[in-house]
Amino acid sequence: MSPSPLSSALTIVAHSVREGVRRRVFLAVLALTVAFLALYGLGAHFVFRDAREFAGGEQGILDPHAFAGATIFGLAMFATLFLGAVLAVFLTLGAVRGDAESGLLQPLVVRPIGRTTMLLARFGGAAGLSAAYVVIVYLAAAALTAAIGDWSPDHLLGPALGLALAVAIIAAISLLLSVLLPVTAQGIVVFMVFGAGLTAGLLAQIGNAIDSDSLHTIGRAASWALPFEGLYAAGLHALISETTGLTGVVLQLGPFGGSEAAAPGLIAWAVVYMLGVLALAAFAFSRRDL
Amino acid sequence: MPAAVLAVEGLRKEYRGQPALAGVDLEVGAGELVGLLGPNGAGKSTLTKIACGLVRPTAGRAEVLGRPAGSPPARAALGYLAELFRFPGWCSAEELLALHQRLTGSTGGAAERAELLGLVGLGEAAEKRVEAMSKGMQQRLGIAQALVGSPKLLLLDEPTSALDPVGRRIVRGLLEGLRERGVAVLLNSHLLSEVELVCDRVAIIARGRLVRAGTPAELAGAGGVEVETDAGVRLVEGAGREDAPRIVAELVAAGERVYRVEVRHSSLEDVYLEAVGGETG
Numbered sequence: 001m002s003p004s005p006l007s008s009a010l011t012i013v014a015h016s017v018r019e020g021v022r023r024r025v026f027l028a029v030l031a032l033t034v035a036f037l038a039l040y041g042l043g044a045h046f047v048f049r050d051a052r053e054f055a056g057g058e059q060g061i062l063d064p065h066a067f068a069g070a071t072i073f074g075l076a077m078f079a080t081l082f083l084g085a086v087l088a089v090f091l092t093l094g095a096v097r098g099d100a101e102s103g104l105l106q107p108l109v110v111r112p113i114g115r116t117t118m119l120l121a122r123f124g125g126a127a128g129l130s131a132a133y134v135v136i137v138y139l140a141a142a143a144l145t146a147a148i149g150d151w152s153p154d155h156l157l158g159p160a161l162g163l164a165l166a167v168a169i170i171a172a173i174s175l176l177l178s179v180l181l182p183v184t185a186q187g188i189v190v191f192m193v194f195g196a197g198l199t200a201g202l203l204a205q206i207g208n209a210i211d212s213d214s215l216h217t218i219g220r221a222a223s224w225a226l227p228f229e230g231l232y233a234a235g236l237h238a239l240i241s242e243t244t245g246l247t248g249v250v251l252q253l254g255p256f257g258g259s260e261a262a263a264p265g266l267i268a269w270a271v272v273y274m275l276g277v278l279a280l281a282a283f284a285f286s287r288r289d290l
Numbered sequence: 291m292p293a294a295v296l297a298v299e300g301l302r303k304e305y306r307g308q309p310a311l312a313g314v315d316l317e318v319g320a321g322e323l324v325g326l327l328g329p330n331g332a333g334k335s336t337l338t339k340i341a342c343g344l345v346r347p348t349a350g351r352a353e354v355l356g357r358p359a360g361s362p363p364a365r366a367a368l369g370y371l372a373e374l375f376r377f378p379g380w381c382s383a384e385e386l387l388a389l390h391q392r393l394t395g396s397t398g399g400a401a402e403r404a405e406l407l408g409l410v411g412l413g414e415a416a417e418k419r420v421e422a423m424s425k426g427m428q429q430r431l432g433i434a435q436a437l438v439g440s441p442k443l444l445l446l447d448e449p450t451s452a453l454d455p456v457g458r459r460i461v462r463g464l465l466e467g468l469r470e471r472g473v474a475v476l477l478n479s480h481l482l483s484e485v486e487l488v489c490d491r492v493a494i495i496a497r498g499r500l501v502r503a504g505t506p507a508e509l510a511g512a513g514g515v516e517v518e519t520d521a522g523v524r525l526v527e528g529a530g531r532e533d534a535p536r537i538v539a540e541l542v543a544a545g546e547r548v549y550r551v552e553v554r555h556s557s558l559e560d561v562y563l564e565a566v567g568g569e570t571g
Contacts, residue, residue, distance in 0.1 A: 002366045003395040011392040022380040103376040107435060110342045111393040112366040289305075290344040 008113035012121035013128075016091075020129075029087065033137060036083070040076055041144045047072045048149035069151025070240045076141035077159065077239070081232050084134035084167035089190050091126035092174040095119075098183035100290045109290060116282045119175065123278060127171040131164035138163055154242035159235030162262075165270055166228035166235075170194060172274045176281040179288060197222060197229035204233070208260070223263070227270040234262035294353075295320050295367075295443045295474035296341055301350035303336050303498075310336040312498035313350065318443070321472040323465060325485035328495035329566050334478045335373055337495070338445045341476065342370045354443055366394070369436035371429075373447040373478070379421030383412055383431050386420065387438055394439030406434040409467075411460045425452040433461060444468065447478045462488050486510070486558045496566040509561045513554035519546040525554070 003011070020026045051068035096119070099105035109115060138160045146152050153159070173193060177186040204219020206212070223230030237260055296318040303311040311333045318324045326334045339345040340352050343360025354364035377386055387403040396402060407413050410430035420428060429452045436444055450458045458481075465488050468475055479485050485492055486506045494502040502509060515529040515537055526537055531553045538548050 001395050002362060003392065008393055011389065015389055018385075019378060019380060103372060103374045104378065106344055106372045107370070107375060107377070107390070107432075108393065110344065110365055110368070110370045111390065112362050112395070113393055114362060114365075287346070289346060290339070 002112035005114065005117040008111075009117050009121035009124065012108070012113070012118060013125040016122070016125045017129075020091075029133070033083070033133075036079065037137070037140055037144060040072075040079070040141055041148060043075075044072050044145055044148045048151075065149070065151060066240075069145060069149050070153070072149075073141065073145050073151070073153060073239060074236055076145070077138065077163070077232070077236060080134050080137045080141065081163055081166060081228075083137065084130050084163065085170045085194050085228075087133055088126055088130040088167045088171035089174045089187065089194075091129060092122060092171055092178055093187055094183040095122045095126075095175055095178040096285055096288070097178060097181065098186070100288075101182070106290055115285050119179075119282050119285050120278070123171060123175050123281075126175070127168035130167040130171055134163045134167050135160050153239035155238040158238045162231040162235040162238075162267075165267070165274075166231040169228045169231075169270060169274045169277070172277040172281070176277050176284070179281050179284040193226065194228075197226035198232075200226070201229045201233050204260075220263075223266075224269065227266065227273050230263070230266050231270055233260065234266060237261050294318065295322075295355055296476060297351070297353045297356075298337065298341070299351045301337065301340060301352055302348045303333070303340065303345065304348045309498050311340075311347075311350075314495065314498070314500050316493055316500060316503075318474045318476050320442070320474055321469050322491065323469050323475045323477065323489045325489035325492045326476060326478045326495060327480075327482065327485060327492060327562055332495045332566070333498040334495055335447055338370075338447050338476065338478055341443075342368055342445050366439075367441060368443040368445060369438065369441035370445045371432045371436045371447060371449050373451070375432055377420045377428065377431065377435075379419065381420050382417050383407060383420070383423075383434075384416045386431065386435060390435050390438040396439040398439075402438070406437050407431075409437070409464055410434045411457070426454060426457050429453055430457060430460070433464065442472075442474065444473055444475045446475065448480065449477070450479065450481065450484060458484065482558050482562060492558070494562060494565045502561060502565040506558055510556055510558045513556040513560075516550075516552040516554055517541065517548060518550040519548055521546065 047068045048065070051064040094102075096105065109118060113121075139156075142153065142156060170190070174186065174190045177190050180186075181189060200219050200222030203215050204223070207215025207217075207219055223233060241261060294317040296316070298314055298316045301311050301314045301316075302309070314333070314337060316324075316337070326337065328334050336345060340347050341354065341359050343365055346360070352359035355367050357364040357367075381389070384403055384407075387406060390396075391398060391402065398405075404413070404416070407416055410433050412418075412427060412430055412434065415423065415427065418427075420431070423431065429449060433446070433449055436446065450461050453461065462484065465475060465477070469490070477485065477489060489506060491503065491505055492509055493500055514525045514527045515531075515534050516523060516525050517537060519541060526533070529537060534551055534553055538551055541548055
């Protein structure tokens with residue numbers, strides 16, 4: 001009797017995980033992540049120390065401690081998103097056309113598993129690993145920030161879940177592109193999409209700072225068109241949403257501070273968007289001759 | 291003919307307006323071994339890929355055990371080895387077969403894996419990684435992989451292209467064993483001698499059409515009967531061994547003296563070359 005779709009999907013996920021272990025992918029990721037966190041810890045140490053010296057021990061209208069903590073942790077959040085996006089893209093690189101062109105895919109697809117289950121299994125594996133990765137790195141960076149500078153974000157878990165959903169969306173986009181494009185083009189396009197999203201987010205930041213409605217509208221439209229950026233920006237905002245006074249204002253205008261809270265319906269839209277991208281990928285895959 | 295395990299009728303496939311298959315009818319029965327011959331680009335691989343659901347036909351019907359090709363029950367009934375395939379280099383032979391056992395729902399376990407590896411002469415290479423195997427070993431592993439889960443239909447696209455003579459003999463013995471177990475096999479090959487040796491029937495495809503079909507004996511046996519009489523040597527075209535007594539009797543009755551009768555055989559290669567018109571892809 002043929003196995004159930006869930007059982008087949010778990011078989012593919014387990015196969016991918018075993019490949020990651022055997023090819024020492026996870027070992028390399030772990031080593032680089034430890035290096036990143038060490039660098040982050042060193043940077044946080046100097047940021048907190050120099051911010052205190054900069055303040056000269058006097059209490060001004062700007063809270064140097066909160067400013068240092070939010071800025072360095074905002075940087076950590078950006079780096080975590082970037083590392084998670086790299087992981088999501090590489091775990092889905094060549095998943096359909098690339099593997100089909102090399103002859104890896106056909107022996108698996110002719111099995112009873114079916115194309116949609118195969119695609120969802122690849123997504124589940126890549127998105128699950130990438131999401132778990134960003135949550136772990138984010139929480140590790142938060143723990144380091146608290147230990148080194150005695151600073152914690154105003155909201156801890158919301159931004160972590162936003163990051164997890166953001167990299168899952170990137171994995172879905174990358175998977176769709178793997179059905180449509182050859183490997184190299186897939187990698188290039190998905191990173192260009194990622195970069196475009198972040199650039200649009202920065203444009204919105206600038207728009208807010210100089211009170212430009214046009215830039216602000218462009219930024220908001222990009223957040224909805226590429227919701228991983230909206231989730232990231234909303235996460236940055238949540239880190240400092242309770243910080244008041246000039247410190248809060250300055251942080252919101254900075255590159256690692258979000259000026260806007262999550263728009264109503266953003267998370268629901270992000271989930272619908274991800275499912276829509278996956279449905280499109282499954283449809284395109286079902287029509288593709290291998 | 292036994293009940294059709296693979297049935298193809300009026301099958302057409304176009305790639306961007308270019309016909310790859312232009313209306314092919316073919317059946318493969320249980321325990322039957324059918325060889326598919328044709329030049330490169332004739333449509334052999336396309337036909338095989340449609341049968342296992344990798345390619346969607348433009349028109350026509352393809353069924354496996356009465357179910358549409360590519361449907362889950364059809365896929366569950368077949369094993370396939372592509373002409374161009376690759377297995378993950380980090381996998382051992384044992385791990386690869388275990389993966390396909392899980393995907394087919396096979397309950398054969400270690401005994402099935404050991405049996406299949408033994409069948410293809412890889413019994414000693416169970417722990418060897420794919421990347422450490424020769425191309426020939428990988429091809430034999432591919433055949434073992436296609437046999438996981440005891441398929442009713444085996445689709446093999448050039449399964450011996452990378453094999454040495456010993457490997458080919460192993461595969462030939464394996465195919466003959468499958469026939470006894472009632473497995474239907476569609477074998478794409480350029481090796482006419484191999485097809486002639488193992489196949490029950492041969493189908494020749496050229497330019498997307500089935501141009502000749504029959505048993506190797508039927509195809510190769512119609513070379514005519516050559517007769518030498520007082521009037522000289524003549525060839526009775528299309529006649530076979532069973533026609534020789536009648537031909538001689540007719541000549542004698544007509545008053546001719548017959549000195550020599552020879553039943554001529556054309557080889558499968560002659561038939562193939564005639565059928566494809568010297569075409570090569």
